[in-house]
Structures are given as C-alpha cells and as structure tokens.
Amino acid sequence: MTTPAIAAVAATKRFPGVLANDAVDFTVFAGEVHTILGENGAGKSTLAAMLCGLYQPDEGHVERNGEPTLLRSPRDGLAQGIGMVHQHFRLVDRFTVAENVILGDPDQPRLIDQSVVETRVAEIGERFGLPIDPRARIADLTVGQRQRVEIVKMLYRDAEVLLLDEPTAVLTPKEVEALFITVNAMTAAGKAIVFISHKLGEVMSISDRVTVMRAGRVTGEVATADTDQRHLAELMVGRPVESETRRATAKSGQADVLLECRGLTLSIDGQNAVDDVDITLRRGEILGIAGVAGNGQRPLARLLAGIDGCDAGSVAVNGSSVTNHGPLAARNAGLAFVPEDRLGTGLVPGLSLTDNMLLTRPRKFLVDRKGARREVGQAITDYEIKTPGTEAHARLLSGGNSQKVLLARELASLGTEDGPQVIIVSSPTRGLDIGAAEFVRGLLHEARERGAAVLIISEDLDEVRSLADRVAVLYRGQIALQGRTDDLTIEQIGLAMAGVSADDDVGASPAEVAG
Amino acid sequence: MNDTAFVLTLAASVAAAVPIALAALGELLSEKAGVLNLGVEGMMLVGAVTAFQIGDATGSLWLALFAGALGGTLFASIHAFLSVTLRANQIVSGLALTIFGTGLSTFIGKSIEGLPLATDFKPTAWGPLADIPLLGPLLFNQDPMFYATVVFALIIAFYLNRTRAGLALRAVGESPGTADTMGVAVGAVRYVHVMLGGTFAGMGGAYLVLGQVPAWSQDGTTAGIGWIALALVVFASWKPLRVLLGAFLFGFARRANFWLQGEGVEIPAEFLAMLPYALTVLVLVVWGTRDLRRRIGAPAALGVPYIRDER
Numbered sequence: 001m002t003t004p005a006i007a008a009v010a011a012t013k014r015f016p017g018v019l020a021n022d023a024v025d026f027t028v029f030a031g032e033v034h035t036i037l038g039e040n041g042a043g044k045s046t047l048a049a050m051l052c053g054l055y056q057p058d059e060g061h062v063e064r065n066g067e068p069t070l071l072r073s074p075r076d077g078l079a080q081g082i083g084m085v086h087q088h089f090r091l092v093d094r095f096t097v098a099e100n101v102i103l104g105d106p107d108q109p110r111l112i113d114q115s116v117v118e119t120r121v122a123e124i125g126e127r128f129g130l131p132i133d134p135r136a137r138i139a140d141l142t143v144g145q146r147q148r149v150e151i152v153k154m155l156y157r158d159a160e161v162l163l164l165d166e167p168t169a170v171l172t173p174k175e176v177e178a179l180f181i182t183v184n185a186m187t188a189a190g191k192a193i194v195f196i197s198h199k200l201g202e203v204m205s206i207s208d209r210v211t212v213m214r215a216g217r218v219t220g221e222v223a224t225a226d227t228d229q230r231h232l233a234e235l236m237v238g239r240p241v242e243s244e245t246r247r248a249t250a251k252s253g254q255a256d257v258l259l260e261c262r263g264l265t266l267s268i269d270g271q272n273a274v275d276d277v278d279i280t281l282r283r284g285e286i287l288g289i290a291g292v293a294g295n296g297q298r299p300l301a302r303l304l305a306g307i308d309g310c311d312a313g314s315v316a317v318n319g320s321s322v323t324n325h326g327p328l329a330a331r332n333a334g335l336a337f338v339p340e341d342r343l344g345t346g347l348v349p350g351l352s353l354t355d356n357m358l359l360t361r362p363r364k365f366l367v368d369r370k371g372a373r374r375e376v377g378q379a380i381t382d383y384e385i386k387t388p389g390t391e392a393h394a395r396l397l398s399g400g401n402s403q404k405v406l407l408a409r410e411l412a413s414l415g416t417e418d419g420p421q422v423i424i425v426s427s428p429t430r431g432l433d434i435g436a437a438e439f440v441r442g443l444l445h446e447a448r449e450r451g452a453a454v455l456i457i458s459e460d461l462d463e464v465r466s467l468a469d470r471v472a473v474l475y476r477g478q479i480a481l482q483g484r485t486d487d488l489t490i491e492q493i494g495l496a497m498a499g500v501s502a503d504d505d506v507g508a509s510p511a512e513v514a515g
Numbered sequence: 516m517n518d519t520a521f522v523l524t525l526a527a528s529v530a531a532a533v534p535i536a537l538a539a540l541g542e543l544l545s546e547k548a549g550v551l552n553l554g555v556e557g558m559m560l561v562g563a564v565t566a567f568q569i570g571d572a573t574g575s576l577w578l579a580l581f582a583g584a585l586g587g588t589l590f591a592s593i594h595a596f597l598s599v600t601l602r603a604n605q606i607v608s609g610l611a612l613t614i615f616g617t618g619l620s621t622f623i624g625k626s627i628e629g630l631p632l633a634t635d636f637k638p639t640a641w642g643p644l645a646d647i648p649l650l651g652p653l654l655f656n657q658d659p660m661f662y663a664t665v666v667f668a669l670i671i672a673f674y675l676n677r678t679r680a681g682l683a684l685r686a687v688g689e690s691p692g693t694a695d696t697m698g699v700a701v702g703a704v705r706y707v708h709v710m711l712g713g714t715f716a717g718m719g720g721a722y723l724v725l726g727q728v729p730a731w732s733q734d735g736t737t738a739g740i741g742w743i744a745l746a747l748v749v750f751a752s753w754k755p756l757r758v759l760l761g762a763f764l765f766g767f768a769r770r771a772n773f774w775l776q777g778e779g780v781e782i783p784a785e786f787l788a789m790l791p792y793a794l795t796v797l798v799l800v801v802w803g804t805r806d807l808r809r810r811i812g813a814p815a816a817l818g819v820p821y822i823r824d825e826r
C-alpha cells in the first residue's frame with residue numbers, strides 16, 4: 001500500500017472570482033476511508049469533482065495508482081474506476097433503477113438485456129448491503145433508496161475509488177447506519193473511499209484519515225485514531241467551538257398563539273399527503289417536525305406557507321385566517337418561509353445576491369438596492385459567506401453558502417417589531433459547516449427570545465433535537481407523536497418515524513402538548 | 516356515401532402522411548436529445564429544392580432523395596452548432612433556421628420555380644394483395660417511401676427502447692448532467708440527433724417534390740407541413756409509432772377536401788392553410804405549461820442548453 005489509489009497533486013482550480021482549490025495535495029489508499037472536512041465553500045466538492053473528471057485542474061494533476069492521468073470527463077474517470085456520488089443526485093427520474101445503472105456503460109451489449117442487468121444489480125446489492133428493486137422507477141423511490149442506486153451504479157461499473165459528497169446529509173439515522181455498513185463492505189473489498197461530511201461524529205466513526213480544508217487550501221491532515229471531535233472542529237473553523245449547543249427551554253404557559261392549523265388535509269394523487277394535522281405554535285417557542293423524507297413534510301410546509309391550497313382544514317397566522325389565501329397573505333400576516341430547495345423556490349439562481357435579498361423586502365415603487373446591498377454585505381461578514389461579492393449570481397455559490405444567503409434574508413428582521421413573527425424553516429442547518437450551523441442555531445434561539453415562533457421541518461433528528469423545544473413526528477402525513485424534546489428519547493422518536501406506534505411509552509400525551 | 520371517392524381519399528391520405536411522418540420522426544429524435552428545432556419547415560424546403568435540382572440534373576430518383584437528405588442534414592448542423600456548441604436560445608435559433616431556409620430555397624430554386632420534374636416515386640401494386648377491398652389500395656399499392664417510413668418508425672421505436680445508444684439518447688434529453696457523469700458524450704449525442712432530425716426532414720422535403728407534386732414552388736411545396744410535424748411530435752407524446760398514426764390523421768385532414776367536396780361539403784382553402792399555424796399555437800401553449808409538458812411526456816431537459824461547469 002505504498003502508492004495511493006488516487007491522488008491530487010498540487011491541484012488548483014479557479015472559478016471567476018474564486019480560488020476554489022489552491023495547490024491541493026490529497027491521497028487515498030485502497031481499503032481506507034479518507035474524509036474531507038471543511039466549511040461551506042472550502043472547496044470540498046470541487047476537489048472531489050477534479051478527482052472524478054468532472055472538472056479539470058487549472059494547475060497540478062491527478063494521479064491514479066501513482067501514474068499521472070488526465071481525466072477530461074467523468075467518462076474518463078469511470079473508465080479508470082473512479083465514481084462519484086454527488087451532493088445533488090444525478091439520476092434520471094423517469095428511468096428505472098436498471099436503466100440508470102447501465103446508462104453510459106460501454107461494456108453493455110448494444111442490445112440491452114434486462115435480465116442480465118437485474119441479476120447483477122441484485123448480486124451487488126447482496127454483496128454490499130444495498131437492496132434495491134431494479135425495476136422500480138426513480139421517481140417513486142425515497143431519498144435513501146436513490147442514494148443506494150447511485151452507489152450501485154458506480155459499483156456496477158467496477159469503480160475502485162468512490163467519492164461520496166455529503167451522502168449522510170439527506171439520510172435518517174437508520175439509513176446512515178446502513179450506509180456505513182456498505183462503506184465498510186466496500187473498503188473490505190479493497191476500494192478507496194473519499195467521504196465528505198460536516199457531521200463530526202460520523203467522520204470519527206467511519207474514516208481512517210481526515211483532511212481539513214479552509215478557503216481552498218489544505219490546512220491539516222490527521223489520522224482519526226490521533227484526534228477527537230473537538231480538535232477536528234477547531235482545525236476546521238480555526239477557533240475553538242462550543243461543543244454542545246443547548247436549547248434554553250422555552251417558557252411554557254399561555255403565550256399567544258402565532259401559528260395554528262386545524263384538521264389540515266391535502267390529498268395528492270388520491271392519497272392524503274397531509275392528513276388531518278393540528279399544530280399550535282406559541283410565541284417564544286420552537287417546534288420541530290421530524291420524519292423520514294416523503295412523509296408529508298414538504299406538502300405540509302407549503303400548505304402552512306400558503307403556497308398550495310388545502311383540501312380541508314384551516315391555517316391562522318397571528319390570529320388572522322390565511323386559509324387558501326396564497327403566500328403573500330401569509331407573508332403579510334407575519335409569516336416567513338425558508339423552503340427545502342434553496343435554489344428554485346428559495347433563491348433565483350440567475351439573479352445577484354442583492355436582487356435575491358430584495359425579493360421579500362417591502363414592495364415599494366422603487367427598490368432600495370443600496371439598503372439591500374448593505375444587508376448582503378453584512379450577511380457576508382456575519383455568516384462568513386464565501387462569494388466574490390454582493391453582485392455574484394446566486395447559482396455560483398456552494399451548497400452551504402446559498403443556504404446562508406437565504407437564511408440571512410428570512411431571519412434578518414424575525415421577531416422584531418415590524419418583522420415576521422413566525423418562521424417555517426426546512427432543514428435550517430442541513431449542509432452547513434459547524435461554524436455556520438452554530439451561528440444559525442444562535443439566530444433562531446435569539447429570534448425566539450425576541451418573541452418569534454419557529455417551526456422547523458427536518459429529516460435530521462439531531463438537528464431537530466438540538467433546536468426544538470417540542471417535537472412532532474410526521475408519518476404518512478399524520479402526526480404520529482408529539483411531545484417536549486426533553487421528555488422523548490431518540491428511540492421513541494425513531495420508532496415513530498418508522499411508523500411503529502408506541503403510544504403507551506410516550507411521556508406526554510399529544511393533547512397536552514398541542515395545547 | 517361515394518365509396519370509391521372515400522377509398523381513394525384514404526389511399527391519398529396515406530401517401531400524404533409520408534412527409535409529415537418523416538419530418539416528425541426526425542424532430543422526435545432531436546427533441547429526445549433535448550434540442551427543440553423549430554427549423555423543420557426550413558429544413559424541408561432546403562431538402563425539397565436540393566432534391567429537385569439533383570433529380571433534374573441526374574434523372575436519378577434515389578440520388579435526388581439522397582441529396583435532399585444530405586441537404587437537410589447539413590442545414591440542421593447549423594442549428595446543432597448554434598444550440599449545442601454556442602448554447603444559443605433554441606427557439607430563436609430554430610426560427611432563424613426556418614427563415615434562412617425559406618430564403619435559401621427561394622434562391623436555389625429561382626431557375627426551377629413552376630417547372631415539372633420528370634422523375635418521381637410511383638406506387639407499386641403488390642399483385643393480388645392490392646385487390647383486397649379497402650386494405651389493398653391503402654397498404655399494398657403505395658410507393659417505396661411509404662414502406663420505408665413505416666420501417667423507420669419501427670426502427671426508431673426499437674432504438675429508443677431497447678438499445679444502449681437509445682438509452683443514452685433519452686438520458687441526454689431527460690437529464691444531461693446525469694448522462695454526462697455516467698460517461699455519455701452529451702454534446703456528441705445532441706449533434707448526431709439534431710443532424711439526424713435534419714436528415715429526416717430533408718427526406719420529407721424531398722418526398723414532397725419526388726412523390727407528391729413533382730414540381731417546386733416556394734410557398735406551395737411545404738405549405739406548413741414542417742409546423743404540422745412539430746405539433747405532431749407533441750400530440751404523439753414523443754412516441755414514434757404514435758407519430759406514424761398521427762401522421763395518417765393529419766394526412767387525411769389534408770386530403771379530406773377531395774372527398775368532402777364530393778359529399779357537398781366545402782371547407783374554405785384558407786381554413787386549411789391556417790391549420791398548421793393554429794396547431795403550432797396550441798403546441799406553444801403546451802410548451803408554456805410546464806406541468807402539462809411533464810405530464811404528456813416531454814423530455815425534461817427539452818430546450819435547455821447543457822453547461823457542465825454551471826449549477
């Protein structure tokens with residue numbers, strides 16, 4: 001094991017206005033998991049993209065088994081046994097699993113033989129713990145299953161080097177466990193794994209070595225055996241980090257109700273995506289809605305924000321009914337919303353950061369561009385947003401950085417006299433580095449102190465537990481469990497997320513908590 | 516009901532379907548790769564006029580057809596270059612192609628405007644089969660291009676659904692980013708299929724002068740068939756065999772006048788001339804409604820240039 005399976009040698013990559021990777025050296029050996037750790041925009045995805053052939057280094061080069069190699073495209077990468085699972089999945093939604101797996105495979109016969117493909121997919125699934133139905137259509141799969149398809153795809157092409165870009169960001173704890181079993185099976189089979197994650201616990205448990213990046217440069221490399229979470233966090237942020245943020249428990253009691261919905265129901269394709277949901281959210285509290293992806297979080301959030309109309313039930317913001325009045329009415333009643341897909345519903349990719357900031361500012365005849373620019377400038381410093389400037393297009397930002405912009409826009413005046421009083425946030429810290437996550441948690445807590453009410457919708461249990469005063473679990477569109485965060489164990493919540501009813505064990509009765 | 520007139524009309528509809536089907540099959544290939552080409556009418560005109568010139572010069576039917584196909588292909592490569600390499604707006608580029616094609620064919624066809632062509636495709640009767648009532652004249656007494664078109668549709672359906680290359684093609688139209696990461700050469704696939712689209716449109720144009728009216732007339736030869744073909748791809752929800760069936764319907768609509776007149780029904784010629792454009796408007800409505808577009812099966816990345824470095 002003297003030559004690395006893959007290496008970047010003094011690799012530099014520039015984008016207009018950004019030095020994304022600055023003379024980066026990085027090696028991975030067969031049979032090991034090497035994690036890249038770093039803040040948002042540090043250049044992790046860019047490094048991985050160079051290793052798989054998606055981007056080409058401007059300077060420096062990539063080596064495979066010690067030999068310099070030129071990867072002009074992912075096709076070249078795959079031909080050399082290098083495969084990447086992207087932060088945003090790359091699957092054709094209309095295709096079946098099998099079709100996605102063999103797409104672009106030069107070793108397939110010209111006439112496709114479905115049965116051969118299906119057998120091999122099953123074999124790979126068996127061997128690496130990735131059970132998947134080859135005939136299922138991608139559009140019908142859960143996020144966790146889609147990720148399995150991504151990995152199967154690469155293994156089918158005999159990838160020896162696998163690059164996993166934030167694979168756990170979208171998974172439930174159970175799915176993360178399953179993924180790690182797969183990763184271990186892959187390293188046991190002599191594959192080299194590059195892993196990217198912001199979650200230090202995971203990093204410690206799965207990887208052999210960790211490389212830390214800051215602002216495009218490698219700032220350290222450690223073996224996990226010689227380090228701990230605290231040390232990693234410091235390397236990453238460049239300063240000591242508060243290890244455990246603790247939510248100050250909200251004052252219970254009879255503060256005014258800021259968001260209330262009763263019997264909210266929406267059916268999509270003949271099924272109740274949201275099924276008779278009651279929520280009461282009071283001033284000064286944070287409610288977290290947990291659940292496995294696809295159990296109604298998204299439609300529920302859109303209903304509450306007024307984007308979609310409901311089939312039955314009512315929504316009231318600040319005491320005034322906004323049921324089926326549209327998103328502007330909800331906003332005017334004092335509700336802010338941070339949607340799940342940041343680029344799309346949240347930000348306009350083709351507009352500058354300043355213009356994106358203006359989108360939800362008071363609508364006067366003339367826009368206040370100067371004010372917005374000042375606000376963006378402030379956010380860039382406060383949130384440490386990596387961007388060439390206030391006029392850069394939103395789509396050029398890295399995953400975490402675009403999220404920071406969106407949060408900055410919606411959180412700015414939250415809970416102040418004339419700002420919104422209620423905010424609905426989907427996965428507020430997903431994809432954020434620990435520094436930024438800590439900052440956002442601080443903001444949400446601060447907004448609560450100012451008297452705002454916060455509704456968090458997330459698939460990440462840790463996220464919900466670290467932020468929320470109360471937790472509600474959505475399962476198949478219904479609230480399966482509700483209670484104070486302190487009264488519920490991880491197991492209880494996990495079981496409810498999986499649809500196992502455990503009414504008897506719950507510390508607080510739903511009725512009591514709802515009131 | 517005048518039976519013979521009706522049967523004759525049906526038989527003529529089948530022949531009239533051929534150029535529509537050819538052009539639509541070509542457009543289908545291009546759109547499956549994610550490239551919308553509104554230049555069909557222009558490519559057909561170029562195909563028709565080149566076919567006429569070569570047919571006139573050589574007297575060879577097949578050489579003329581080949582020339583028409585080649586003309587269409589080369590002409591389509593302009594659109595491929597603009598929309599794939601330069602990532603231009605496909606609607607603008609396609610419309611420009613039609614305008615350019617109209618001008619170019621007028622120029623090339625100046626010397627032959629209104630002249631007749633000596634060589635043309637003739638129906639061949641399949642012996643006794645041609646005498647079967649209804650089916651005989653419809654299916655067993657057509658010219659070779661009709662049978663070729665049916666075979667093309669079958670081949671394309673097979674290609675799309677069963678072959679490795681067809682899978683790559685569909686992926687490029689659905690999600691070029693995914694296709695790229697999986698090692699499909701997105702640009703090459705788009706180029707090839709946009710140009711193939713031109714080949715078919717060129718053939719369709721050639722057939723207009725070689726098989727239907729053996730004469731060239733700048734505004735009479737295509738008469739909006741290119742726009743009908745565009746609409747047909749959408750109505751057939753991007754399925755080749757449905758394109759074939761739909762082409763027969765449109766072919767019938769073009770020939771029905773003959774039969775209806777016999778029945779004493781008059782449809783104003785202006786109405787028929789307007790039809791292609793009315794259909795195009797309808798298609799643009801579908802095009803503008805994203806939800807509807809998805810539901811009827813439009814390739815998800817249709818009309819969107821692919822840029823690897825961008826997110």
Ligand SMILES: Nc1ncnc2c1ncn2[C@@H]1O[C@H](COP(=O)(O)OP(=O)(O)OP(=O)(O)O)[C@@H](O)[C@H]1O
Nearest residue numbers: 015020040041042043044045046397398399400824
């Ligand atoms: N295609 C691109 N065009 C322009 N700038 C880019 C592009 N890709 C990345 N960048 C910039 O390069 C820097 C590094 O981005 P990268 O995506 O590698 O960060 P990251 O470490 O993966 O961050 P995150 O944790 O947020 O995903 C960022 O500042 C980003 O804005």
Ligand SMILES: [Mg+2]
Nearest residue numbers: 044045087399
């Ligand atoms: Mg990234």
